[in-house]
Amino acid sequence: MKYRWDQGRLLYFQYNVLRDIASVFDSLEGISPNQDDNLFRRALENTTGMPFSPSSYKVWRNYKRVFECSMLGTTIGGNLFVSNVAKSIINSDFDVDSYLAEVIRRFRYPFPAFTETYKIDRPVYPFCAFIKFMISQRLNLDQNGFELKDFFQFVIGNNLRGTENLSEYAKLTRTNRSPIGDEKRQVREMLMFLGQMSIFKIINRKIYLDFTAEDLGLNNNFIDLASPIVTEISENREIDFTNITSTVAEDINVAVSSRENIHDNRFIEGKKRRVTHLKIERSPLLRKMYFKDNPHATCDMCSIDTKKxxxxTNNLLELHHILPLSASLSIEHHGTALVDVVPLCPNCHRAVHSYYRYWFRSRDFDDFVSKKQAIEVYQEAKTRVV
Known part of the structure; x- marks a missing residue:
């Protein structure tokens, strides 16, 4: 079976963009995207800041797979149907980890965006298979860092479906399975999409599990993350999409105990998105990436050079994630981006989180409403340093 995904539109699968698309869908639910193409295009472009081109083709025709593979919506009887997954993104304490935990456990072949996938005998949950493979290799062989060919030769080549027990993945042998046609790019972009989750990082064309073997052994939720949400299959594309996206499962909290800190409690205040924010900032892989590229970094707020x-000491600086708390790190074609973080000394970092807490409370907000607002508030905090 050939693995399928949308290709060439990786930036549209960034969580921040998908959340904006979801808000547009929610506001326009029931319209005919094809008949109301101008309205649909303007709303998407104005809200996301992304082009939905070319104008010579209707938006739905060109971006249908983005909308459906991300599980935000489809058309039923020609009218826009908005999924419960999309509504959860905009109406609850969903963050990038919550969203991806929903999608990766639901996405399967057959899938409504790809009619040819309905020819297979049994469903395949590719993301679940990918994660089980990585977890198994990490637990049993202490291996971390997986290339694209590993997924083809171990997972796809062995016809794994994502429904097997984890023990089956420990027995795998490498096959000679190679990509068919454009399959290489499609699977690569699936992994890039997955790489937005706080517990994964993509570095130099490899995807890494961003937690310790000890964390993995202590937390069964990592296994739950790779357990498919099985839904009834219908050959009617519209019915099948609603089957896949109709409910929102119980949230999975993939805790990383090695990154907990006694000073976090006041900032977290029970909000899952703030926990994920801290997991991103405390990533040892992200830290290694950043300071390798920026060996002479100083605190972005007080300018202290902690090495001098x-x-x-080696380096006391910490990384601060300046995007909205619910957001992921940006993804680029080469891997996890570093443009969304700045170095701060421990005092300034704690002070910034304190300022955020003050700013949210004074406005009764849980999070920033946009990347622009998040950056503005960070700069506002920065200017108030004396």
Whole structure:
């Protein structure tokens, strides 16, 4: 079976963009995207800041697979249907981890965006298979860092379906399975999409599990993350899409105990998106990536050079994620991006989180409403440093 995904539109699968698309869908539910193409296009472009081109083709024709593979919506009887997954993104404490936990456990072949996939005998849950493979290799062989060919030769080549027990993945042998046609790019972009989750990082064309083997052994939720949400299959594309997206499962909290800190409690205040925010900031892989590219970094707020001030230390600077708390790190074609983080000394970092807490409370907000607002508030905090 050939693996399928949308290709060439990776930036549209970034969580921030998908959340904006979901809000447009919610406001326009019931319209005919094809008959109301101008309205649909303007709303999407104005809200997301992304082009939905070319104008010579209707938006739905060109971006249908983005909308459906991301499980935000489809058309039923020609009218826009908005999924419960999309409504959860905009109406609850969903963050990038919550969203991806929903999609990766539901996405299967056959899938409504790809009619040819309905020819297979039994369903395949590709993301679940990918994650089980990585977890198994990490637990049993202490291996981390997986290339695209590993997924073809171990997972796809062995016809894994994502429904097997984890023990089956420990027995895998490498096959000579190679991509068919454009399959290489499609699977690569599936992994890039998955790489937005806080517990994964993509570095130099490899995807890494961004947690320790100890974290993995102590937390069964990692396994739950790779357990498919099985839904009834219908050859009617519209019915099948609603089957796949009709309910929202119980949220999975993939805790990473090695990143917990006694000072976090006041900032978190029970909000899952703030927990994920801290998991991103405390990523040892992200830290390694950033300071390798920026070996002479100083605190972005007070300008202290901690290496010079405390020469007996290696690097006391921490990383601060400046996007909305619910957001992921940006994804680019080469891997996880570093443009969304800045280095801060521990004092300034704690002060910024304190300022965020003050700012949210004064406005009765749980999060920033946009990337622009998040950056503005960070700059506002920065200017108030004396």
């Amino acid at each position: 001030r405390y020469p007996w």
